[in-house]
Amino acid sequence: MEQQIARLRNPGIGERLDDLGELALFKHFIVVTSTTGTRSIPLDGLDVRFETGQINHSIYLTEATGRVHRAKYPHLLPAMDDQQKFDEDAVRDFAVAIQNAVADENTFRARLPTQLKKVEKELEDARVDTRAQEAARKRLAQVRQRNRQDPQRKAADVALDEALKDWETLTGRIPPA
Structure with missing residues (x-):
């Protein structure tokens, strides 16, 4: 029960769910790996938006703090360079996967206080019941x-x-x- 309480209080990054380009989606975070380094963004309260442009498809991640990250996915068009290209549907599906993970995380966070109280009560009862x-x-x-x-x-x-x-x-x- 103590381990369960610790996992509820600090669930960590969670299992890897999906990835596309510079973004890796985990159960509780999304990890951005770019030329400037690696950054973890909590899913709790994250806003996700998909946009398509002339050259790139984009996924915009707006954190609860208001900070925005844009992940770029070049179109599947013939190009002169050997840069990786992405299908629009694949990028849209990935954006939807992130949105669903955000919804799951928000539900998890909303239920967390109740779950913590329940497990803490069970632990207290177990300690009292000798x-x-x-x-x-x-x-x-x-x-x-x-x-x-x-x-x-x-x-x-x-x-x-x-x-x-x-x-x-x-x-x-x-x-x-």
């Missing part, structure tokens, strides 16, 4: 008491001591415990 531990302690005390009162115990202890002495005589040392 009936199983108490029953095990009681049973252990009964077994120990019975063993102390066992009439064959003294004979077994004497036999063990003799066996240990025989072992030491044969090997020159006492056997490991």
Whole structure:
């Protein structure tokens, strides 16, 4: 339950869902890899927009802070360079996948306080409910008491001591415990 609470409080980046060009979509973040470096953008509150232009298809990501990132996808047209080209439908589908992941993340975040309270309550109840531990302690005390009162115990202890002495005589040392 403690691990579940930790995962709820900090779910991390999540599993990889999809990628296209410089964007990699994960369950809780989208990772942008560009010539300037790698950046993770949380999906929570992200606005995603698709636009097509004369040269590039574009996906605009507007963070909850208002910061905007534009991912460019050159059209599938004959070109002189060996730059990767993208089909409009593929870029649109990827934008929709991001929008759906954002919707899922927003739902996850909206339910998070309730889930946290529920799991924290279950953990508290489990810590308070020590009936199983108490029953095990009681049973252990009964077994120990019975063993102390066992009439064959003294004979077994004497036999063990003799066996240990025989072992030491044969090997020159006492056997490991």
